[in-house]
Amino acid sequence: MDYLKEFISDEEYNQFLLGIDEEKEVLFLTHESEVRKMLQYFQTLDFNLMDILLYKSTLLFDNVEFVKQKIQENSDLLPSIREDVCTFDLIGL
16 A cells, blocks of 8 residues: 555555554555546645545545546536535435
């Protein structure tokens, strides 16, 4: 899961590792390509990646095109999502 260090600091990475269970770790290991694509996309939108990893990590395993579509349909909520990733709930993610 070292690939996550491309998106978050070493300190954040260590914090993240402390908070995940074995099942989620397996998901991050087996879905690296999808997770990378999603994190890259979220990075372009200036989202807090650490908060996504901690509180909305299930989003990282979704289809990136589906997530892009939902965000584009609700682009007025981008500032809210940047402030609080739990706002993803308002767009059904």
